[in-house]
Amino acid sequence: MSTTKKMAGAVLATALGAAALAGCGNGDEKDGAAPSGKPESKTVTLVSHDSFNATPAVLKEFEKQTGYTVKVLKSGDAGAALNQEILTKGSPRGDVFFGVDNTLLSRALDNGIFIPYEAKGLAEVPEQYQLDKAEHRVTPIDSGDICVNYDKKYFADRKLAPPVTLDDLVKPEYKNLLVTENASTSSPGLGFLLATVGKYGEDGWKDYWTKLKANGVEVVDGWEQAYNERFSGSAGGKKAKGDRPLVVSYASSPPVEVLYGEPQPAVAPTGVSTGTCFRQTEFAGLLQGAKNEAGGKALLDFLISTKFQEDMPLQMFVNPVVKDAKLPEIFTRHGVVIEKPETVTPDAIAKNREQWVGAWTSLVLK
Known part of the structure; x- marks a missing residue:
C-alpha cells in the first residue's frame, strides 16, 4: 500500500x-x-x-x-x-x-x-x-497490509502479552497505548477504519470505535507523526521519545526496522498484531x-x-x-504473512466511504 x-x-x-x-x-x-x-x-x-x-x-x-x-x-x-x-x-x-x-x-x-x-x-x-x-x-x-505494530521491549519489560486482535485493543490492559492516523487525512488511518468495518460490519464498527476512544486511542494527522514521533518502538520514535507502544502501520514495518537499524538488530524490535489488518x-x-x-x-x-x-x-x-x-x-525472516486480513469490496467503499469517514470524524474527533 x-x-x-x-x-x-x-x-x-x-x-x-x-x-x-x-x-x-x-x-x-x-x-x-x-x-x-x-x-x-x-x-x-x-x-x-x-x-x-x-x-x-x-x-x-x-x-x-x-x-x-x-x-x-x-x-x-x-x-x-x-x-x-x-x-x-x-x-x-x-x-x-x-x-x-x-x-x-x-x-x-x-x-x-x-x-x-x-x-x-x-x-x-x-x-x-x-x-x-x-x-x-x-x-x-x-x-x-495495514496492521497495528507493537514495541516488543515495552511489552516484554512489563510481562504483558501484546494484543493480537481488534477485540484485544479495547481491553483495559491496553488503555492509552495505541496511536492511529486520522481516517480523513491518512491512507493507513482509512485502512484501519476499514478493518473495523470489515470485522464488525455496518451495525458494529461505531460501537467498536466508541470503546476504542474510551480506551484512550490517540489520533494524529498522518503516518510519519504516528510512527516516528508517537510510537515508542521505531528508530524515529526513540529519538522523539514516543510513549505509545502500539501504532497503526504496516506488516512490512518490522523488516524495515531491521534493515535500517544502527547497529542492525538480529531480531526485529517490533511485531505485528496479525488480527488487526486490512489488505x-x-x-x-x-x-x-x-x-x-x-x-x-x-x-x-x-x-x-x-x-x-x-x-x-x-x-x-x-x-x-x-x-x-x-x-x-529480510522479508521472509523478519516479516509476517497475514493469512486472513479484513477486506471491504471496492463497491462498498465507493458507496459508503464518505459516510463512514464523516461518522468516524464525529465519533472520534469531537
Missing part, C-alpha cells in the same frame, strides 16, 4: 528520498521519428505518490529493453496525487498513474481517467488482485490523453515483470502480486 506508502521506509525518510531521486531516470526527452513521420517521445512519464521508488539499474533495464526513459513525477500522498489527475482529466501531467489503491479505486474509475489496457503478463497475477478484470482500466502492481492493493493505469500511449503500455508491462516485482519490496516495502516473484530474505 499506497500511500502509499507511505510504507515503513520513512524510518529513514531522507535516505529513501535520495534513493527515489536517483531512481527517477534522467527525465530528458529523446525524440525519434515515428512511422507517421511525427516526432515520437522516448520519455514515458509516471505520475505517482511520493513513495514510489525503484533501483536505478532496474529502470535502466526498462530503458534498455524498450528505448524509453522513465521520468517520475511525484505528487504528494495517494489521495492528493489522484485528485490532481482527476482535475487534469484528458490533459494529464504524464502517461501512467501509479498508486491508486483499493480504498480510492472507485473514485478513479468513476472519473474515467484511465484508458483500458490489458498488460502483458497479467495472467501471472492472481484474480484476487484484479479488481477491474472486466475492463482492465487498471493493472494491480503490489499489495500490503491494501495498489494499481497503475494508462492515463486518458497520455502523450506517449505506446510508452505507457510498455511501462505497465514492465511494472508486472518479475524484474520490477522483485525490486519493489526493498524499495517501497510492499509485496509483489506476480505469482513467481520472490521476496528478499
Whole structure:
C-alpha cells in the first residue's frame, strides 16, 4: 500500500528520498521519428505518490529493453496525487498513474481517467488482485497490509502479552497505548477504519470505535507523526521519545526496522498484531490523453515483470502480486504473512466511504 506508502521506509525518510531521486531516470526527452513521420517521445512519464521508488539499474533495464526513459513525477500522498489527475482529466501531467489503491479505486474509475489496457503478463497475477478484470482500466502492481505494530521491549519489560486482535485493543490492559492516523487525512488511518468495518460490519464498527476512544486511542494527522514521533518502538520514535507502544502501520514495518537499524538488530524490535489488518492493493493505469500511449503500455508491462516485482519490496516495502516473484530474505525472516486480513469490496467503499469517514470524524474527533 499506497500511500502509499507511505510504507515503513520513512524510518529513514531522507535516505529513501535520495534513493527515489536517483531512481527517477534522467527525465530528458529523446525524440525519434515515428512511422507517421511525427516526432515520437522516448520519455514515458509516471505520475505517482511520493513513495514510489525503484533501483536505478532496474529502470535502466526498462530503458534498455524498450528505448524509453522513465521520468517520475511525484505528487504528494495517494489521495492528493489522484485528485490532481482527476482535475487534469484528458490533459494529464504524464502517461501512467501509479498508486491508486483499493480504498480510492472507485473514485478513479468513476472519473474515467484511465484508458483500458490489458498488460502483458497479467495472467501471472492472481484474480484476487484484479479488481477491474472486466475492463482492465487498471493493472494491480503490489499489495500490503495495514496492521497495528507493537514495541516488543515495552511489552516484554512489563510481562504483558501484546494484543493480537481488534477485540484485544479495547481491553483495559491496553488503555492509552495505541496511536492511529486520522481516517480523513491518512491512507493507513482509512485502512484501519476499514478493518473495523470489515470485522464488525455496518451495525458494529461505531460501537467498536466508541470503546476504542474510551480506551484512550490517540489520533494524529498522518503516518510519519504516528510512527516516528508517537510510537515508542521505531528508530524515529526513540529519538522523539514516543510513549505509545502500539501504532497503526504496516506488516512490512518490522523488516524495515531491521534493515535500517544502527547497529542492525538480529531480531526485529517490533511485531505485528496479525488480527488487526486490512489488505491494501495498489494499481497503475494508462492515463486518458497520455502523450506517449505506446510508452505507457510498455511501462505497465514492465511494472508486472518479475524484474520490477522483485525490486519493489526493498524499495517501497510492499509485496509483489506476480505469482513467481520472490521476496528478499529480510522479508521472509523478519516479516509476517497475514493469512486472513479484513477486506471491504471496492463497491462498498465507493458507496459508503464518505459516510463512514464523516461518522468516524464525529465519533472520534469531537
